Amino acid sequence: MKQLLFICFYNFGLLFSFGQDGYSKIENTKENDLKVKNLGTHLSNSYSKGDNQVFLNNILPNRFFKKVILQDLENKKLTKFNKKYKAAYSTKITSFPNELINSLKNGDFYNFVSYNFDPVDKTYHLIFRYYSEKYGLDYHDYRVLSNGKNLIIDDIFVYSSSQKLSETLKLYYLSEAPKNYISSITANEEYKYILMLKNFVDAKNNNELKKAYKHISLLNKALNNKDRFTAMLKLELSRSISDEAYFESMEDILSSFTIDPSTNLSAIRYHYLNKDYEAVFKSINSIQNHTNDTFLDFEKGNLSFAAKNYESAAVFYKNMIENYPHFHLPKFSLLVIYEQDQAFKKATHLLDIILNTSSYKKNTLTQKVKEQLPMISASTEFKNWCKK
Template sequence: MPIFLYSFRKYLFGSFLLISILSFSQNTEKKRVKDTLSNTLANDLKVKALGDSLQNAIINYESEKFLTYFSNEEFIERLKKLNTDADYEDNFVKGLLSGVLKGFNAFPNRIISELKADGYYDFVNYRYDEYEQTYFILFRLYSQSGLNYHDYRIRKNPDTGDFEFTDIYIYLTGEDFSQTLGRIITFTMNSSNSKGKTLKGFQDFMQLEKAIKANQVGNPQRGYYIMEKIKGDISKDKFFLILKSMMAANLGDEEYLKSLEELFAIHGDDPTIFLNKIDYYLLKGMNYEAVECVEKLKKITEDDFLNYSKANIAYMDENYQVALDNYKYIVDNYEGFFDAQSSYLAILTVLNRNDEAIDYLNTLVEEYDKEDLIEYLEELDENNENVFEDFIKTEAYKTWKTAE
């Protein structure tokens, strides 16, 4: 069917997949690095300006401009404070840090590639965190691959006075980027002995690298099956299991559900994985529980765009009036978002409110080419179905179609 029914299957993009090494989880909460920035109106305005600048850089495809707002030095300092046991004078560690930064520098290009494929990257809001003593800027990535949020940690450059970001909390992984990369360093240092002989953990690590590379070149099936064979400690890592589930999502519902159940069996009490639970509940037909997770996410992010997700779940649940109301909210508040516009139109036709559907088509003609709309309404989707099948047979539609 042509209506886009939203799935929360996530795309762990960019810098994570460009870096071909991961590692074990460790509890870094006690080592959290605090920034100090006062909560003032003047700082509010500067933080908002930074958010606007980041969004403009992405919209204008200016990856180098985007990176001028990133503090390489502070990011490395955060890594060092989270990993005090590593020898940062060691040439190998220096090379590893250099590779980390190269991977991160590809981050904006991956976002831009999503935008070029009709995705969106939007500055949602900002907030001040009293515990962290600094500001955060929240961005939403929405694409055909799914939904994710990025929470940028902000600081004031002590030399220039400019506001910049030093780290990003990735909602899908449930941790700061520095924490994920910090485990790379810890694992690498612990995986080889002083004579350079390879340990079993490092062998698993190298297999994971092969899996990631397979996924990068468009072969998630091979990547998934390589990960299936890894049985060491790394196979229990949250990040490992999330990455594995994303590969499984490309193989079918059965494999995807299996991978999610494996994740929850080990990390079911982790509050940061409720994003993954949304997919699980949808696959199990537990739509009420899925909506509860969406509501939790909406409360955390304060992002009204999640009404679109609620609408899609209501549609799958055949709760058409709730779906219609939520689609209408998105249509009214997110101009030019065709996924919501087409879904709103589809629900009108499902409810046989054909006169309203014609009126809405007349408004869409002001925004889109009529011939393109006709083609969209009459074509079959990838499942050889068409949600507008009955509607396009009505006299009302035929009259609209032929009208000048």
């Protein structure tokens, strides 16, 4: 069986018909390389400036709407609901750039990392990295199409959820659509999965997590063939159920599907819990090979630190400090290593770097060292540094 939401929303042209609307895949040329790169840079700059219009102008909300809704021209109730739903959809599609902009204002990172031409998909993709101290690392893959003159964003694949933006909005659409509107077009045996998915969405939205987990587990078992989308929904929810549910869900994914960068991102936590550091390293490398993102040196540093390979960790943290001078976490991680090595002169030099590349005041930084790094704070080098 095809991916669940592909069945629900893409098959059977009468019910769910939408074409490329004059937009098609892009040939791999140097000229198109430049156009795609410029689009990525333009989007990145717009997010930094708090401007959501560049995103909205390039995703074409009216075109994208057709990816989200159920369509049946003979179902007047559903057609009427879709027209009414469009206002809620507009809010949801706008919330994507708005949430990124707010995250940037709160100190998170969202950067255009790279672009590539996918020889399988036969079009271009933009890779953006999201990083938050609270939520960790994620990547967004923007699929790009063209009408010969202009480029557009066709969809966005989110690594952490293994969902496209259109699929995420479909789940919200299902939560809003009345069941009787859906059941009127679900006579076909395969359409029963839409209702099963809606039961999951409704229970989750009502914060009935165990009930939602039961629904998604039943759906996962009901499919004739393994469905990655359903399995990832189950995995996401399993973290709120129990460790046993999480391990079972993650192991199901690793044994059932091709291990790609998105799966590897999800698997990092699992491998850490199993203390399988070699598997963690392989997962990070897989993501780095796909994204060409040197920011993953931070994850390699954290891995080396967890494995107590402090010399290797220091190398990765130093790379991060050089390449991302305004990202402060590697600096504090390196300070911890200097604390263990009693490298007090190096520590005070690093404290100067922190002051020069961050908003930290010297008295705040001094207090932080005294509270968290007792050997450095007791050293002569640190005391002399405080007097400067």
